[in-house]
Amino acid sequence: MKIVSQTWNQHVVKKENKTLVLDQIREHAPISRASIAQQTGLNKGTVSSLVSELMNEKLISESGTGQSSGGRRPVMLLFNQQAGFTISIDLGVKNILGVLCDLKGNILEGKKIILEDNQVEIVLERLYGLINELIAAAPDAPYGIVGIGIGVPGVISNEGEVLLAPNLDWKNVQLKEILADKYQLPIVVENEANAGAIGEKTYGAGQKSNDLVYVSVGTGIGVGLILDGELYKGIRGFSGELGHMTIERDGLKCRCGNTGCWELYASENALLSKAKTDQFKSIHTIVKAAEKNDKEAISLLNDMGKYLGIGITNILHIFNPEQVILGNAMIEAEKFVLPAILEYIDAHTIGFNRDDVKISGAMLKEYSTVLGIASVNIELFFKENQATLELLS
Amino acid sequence: MKIVSQTWNQHVVKKENKTLVLDQIREHAPISRASIAQQTGLNKGTVSSLVSELMNEKLISESGTGQSSGGRRPVMLLFNQQAGFTISIDLGVKNILGVLCDLKGNILEGKKIILEDNQVEIVLERLYGLINELIAAAPDAPYGIVGIGIGVPGVISNEGEVLLAPNLDWKNVQLKEILADKYQLPIVVENEANAGAIGEKTYGAGQKSNDLVYVSVGTGIGVGLILDGELYKGIRGFSGELGHMTIERDGLKCRCGNTGCWELYASENALLSKAKTDQFKSIHTIVKAAEKNDKEAISLLNDMGKYLGIGITNILHIFNPEQVILGNAMIEAEKFVLPAILEYIDAHTIGFNRDDVKISGAMLKEYSTVLGIASVNIELFFKENQATLELLS
DNA sequence: CTAAGTTTGTCTAGTGACTAAACAAAGATT
DNA sequence: AATCTTTGTTTAGTCACTAGACAAACTTAG
Structure with missing residues (x-):
């Protein structure tokens, strides 16, 4: 029915x-x-x-x-922003960032730990340690810890299962269920880019925008979509795979099965694989070199900007958003990449779609994702809480 | 504030x-x-x-x-579906289709007229004639004609101004204002693809889908987006310009300013320009030839399917929609094009995004747009009507 | 054919969340 | 000191809803 x-x-x-x-x-x-x-x-x-x-x-x-x-x-x-607290985790490939937030999204405690091994069991152990530490750090509060959330670089089902996280080499991990069983608290599991979009919308650069696109440029490219003020997830929760949008027909083969995927040209991985010298091991080293006027580094970052520009031009045509926010690893290279992006966009975007859009780096830097997760948990608390208090009264 | x-x-x-x-x-x-x-x-x-x-x-x-x-x-x-009637127009480049509908979207009267000249004043005169004829055809009803709407192949502002309709060679035509002044009725002016999406969602193939993408393949390519059950328009109303999504970096130059735009490879125009023989003047003649086993025609339609597949694969990755519906001129060629589209998609789309999506031709055929316009007018009537009747009671 | 049970639609009394307006408290202004 | 303002509480009244009684109209069992 x-x-x-x-x-x-x-x-x-x-x-x-x-x-x-x-x-x-x-x-x-x-x-x-x-x-x-x-x-x-x-x-x-x-x-x-x-x-x-x-x-x-x-x-x-x-x-x-x-x-x-x-x-x-x-x-x-x-x-009373200290009526309760949330714990939020950004699960990366190389490290885990965890924070304890009050109900206004203020970070009271933050900790980053290095990950040497991405095996599920090992990561979970480290995760439990981090979460327990943050729980212990929370002050007394009427509602205590109101929720735990985690951002994952992968495909998440609407039920909070990590279906696939290629860079972690995870497949079908029932993360939400595992954490709910262990902590008996509301658990949020969300894609890292979706969370970043929410973070920037709630606490960062996108607070005034109703339609914004958050482009997470890291090992790959993920995109979080806030449309009409709400996170858009698609029918199964798999939207935002713009990293696998073809920008070159008959282009490079991607392991996803498609050809000419955007992230093969514009991600951190793409950047590193195009470097001729072996000295460039991460975006960080390239930026450092560029700051010392290294010609290859500057040229690489410039190219990255151009390729990002291609995809962002598409985004402007597809969504006519109010704002595009760039985050994740590339944020470090903003100074070098953003001008090239803007140059490409200005030359290639339809005037109507270019006119009122603001393109910028993430304001929350490496905290976009954790704060987005916190925001989801907080809103969830207020929704659930209303229902509960209804019963009590 | x-x-x-x-x-x-x-x-x-x-x-x-x-x-x-x-x-x-x-x-x-x-x-x-x-x-x-x-x-x-x-x-x-x-x-x-x-x-x-x-x-x-x-x-x-x-x-x-x-x-x-x-x-x-x-x-x-x-x-009481005959409590009122709506008049809906699909303004094409070569003809105008007008229908009179009851409040359930049943067509009581339809008329198509040929357009030789796209000059604004001339089109307006023909439009008035058509509208007047349809008004005259409406039975008596408690609420009479409750609204007039028109679908236009171009960029429409949120205020109902036709900012640009390249194929009509229109620019800055205050169409909503003009019609409102003349008829003193609620007027809807909407992009043709947006209207088509609404039409298929309300009365056609997409009635059960909450997230659907309607791809209007005609002279160019326009796209209407129904996301979370609502038409998504973007901040200024310019979303859905997927025709100008780059699918080949450094590809063909488009008059829009961008390069490698999808519609340069997959639209009716693209199809015709690729034909070697002059005999192919429209998609219709190509389909006729294909039906007679003409090898070039079949190969052209097959290629079109492949190029459409590239863009639709992108759509599946971007939106994870429940349904993709193809409409406008290409609907005639569905039989030849759709298999090629599906073949491309199956080979190139990420499994998660491919799994639950239904891809089909428009069920309402050439009526997708007019019926979408009718639907908007009808819903508007019920919303406004509620407000009015509130005052009366 | 009658008696009992069911379903429909109306009616009445009661509830609860809101508004308008009166009012008390506390400060500003002259 | 008297008057005007603003804030926040209180009281009376309104309105849309619900629960439950009830009459009407029908089916089913014996």
Whole structure:
């Protein structure tokens, strides 16, 4: 039978209005009840009553009074960002980055560990150690640890299974289930580029954009799509494989089965394989060389920019986004690569599609992914929490 | 100041529930009140009251009693699809197709006229003639003509201005404003491929898909995107320019400024320009020849399929859609082109992205666009109508 | 053919979330 | 000191919904 969209009743109204009030406080704190009423269009009485519930739930608190504007001084409300904490992991090929965040996405504790071996069992052990350390570092809070999340460079099913992570050599790892069993907490497993897109949208360069494309240029190329303000995942969760978009018909053979894939020309791997000298072992060394005016390094980075430009031009034509944000390993080379990208785009993109788009490097640098994961966990907490508190009241 | 999302109150609840009830009747008529209550989860009394309002508004009607299932026989409710009519136009380069539809998207009257001249003033005159004829053909109805819409092969701004339609040689035509002034009715102006996507989603091959990509292969290639069930337009409305996606770096120069654009290899124009004999003046003549086993024709169509396959493979990697639907002029050649497309895709697409996707020709054939336009007008009517009737009650 | 059980659709009483408006508290202004 | 403003709470009233009773209309069993 077809699932019918939600029926509407007072219950729903209350829940939505409560979320609305909480969101106002989260975004505009410190803010007074009167001001919330004005902004949301809700009655002052309604706001008062909802605010009082939120205070009972320890999600907000009153701070002192604010500035008078010619009458009684308002009582300012604060978001209690320490009501709970999240743990977020960026699982890379060479290392794992883990952070402990409050409910506003502030990093309280961060740790990076080096990975020598990508075998599932070994990685899991290291992961548990890192997570336990971060849990231990969390201050006491009404809601404690509200969720754990992890960003993985691979294809993730909607059920949180890592179907394939070629650079880790992982296949069919039920990561969400494994972590949920171990920690009995809400678990988020998301593709690294999708998470990066959310991170930049929530806390980084893309906060004002409703349609943004995050291009993660690392060993390969992955893309996260925020369309109409929401992460777009496709029917099974496999969208954003733009790294395997053909930009040269009858081009190089890719191990994915396709030919002329973008990432064969524009990724870090592509960059390194095109280097003539053996001294270039990573994007880092090339950037260092370029900074010392090494001609080959500069030329390599310039070429990379051109190839990235080809794909980004396609992106502008396909999505007409408000913003394109470049992240992951290439962020280090932004200074050298971005000008070449812009030059290519300006010469090749249809005017309409070029006009209002902003193209930039990731503002959160290496934290785009972890903070995106944190954001997903936080929003999940507020959604679930509303449902739970409903039952309690 | 930031616009705050809607505040929720009983008014909204009623409006939403009324829409819910109406949608049930639109989709499942004939249906009883009891059945609606069961399906929506609304109380029987609530349904009765909303149904009675909808009857007053002439949007639904009672037909006789239905089959008993062991008790009192239910009163069946019907959607009054003739409560109003829409007029929809597909503006082509060589002809204009116009239809009169009821509120269920049934075509009551259709007419196609040939265009010799694409000059704005001349096209407008022909358009007015066609629209007037269709208006005259509409039966009497409580709401009369509820909207006029038009699909245009070009770049349309969110304000309904035709910014550029290269094949018509139109630039900056305020089409929506012109038609609104003349007819004083809700006007929809939409890109032809976007409309086609909506048409196939609402009435055609894509009714069950939430994420579908409609590829309009005509003189050029345009693409309409339905993502998460909604038309995706991008920040200014210029999405879907996949015709100008590079599939060959350093490839052919396109008049759009880019190089190696998909439509230079896979459109009708591309097909014709590659033909060695002059006898092939349109896709139609090539298909006719292929049907008579003409080797060049068959080979041309086969190549077209391969080139379409390159772009569609990209689409599968980018969007992981549930469905890809091919429409416009190429629909005639489906029999010859589709197998080649599928062959290419099967050989080049990542398994995950290939697995659950359905690739097919447009079910509505040459009516995809007009019916999509009709659908937009109809939904607009119900949205606006709800608002108006709110004021009256 | 009658009696019992079922299903449909309406009606009534009650609930709960909201709004409008009155009001008290606290400060600014003259 | 008196008046005006602004804030936040309280009270009365509105409205859409739900639960459950009920009448009407039908099926089924004996």
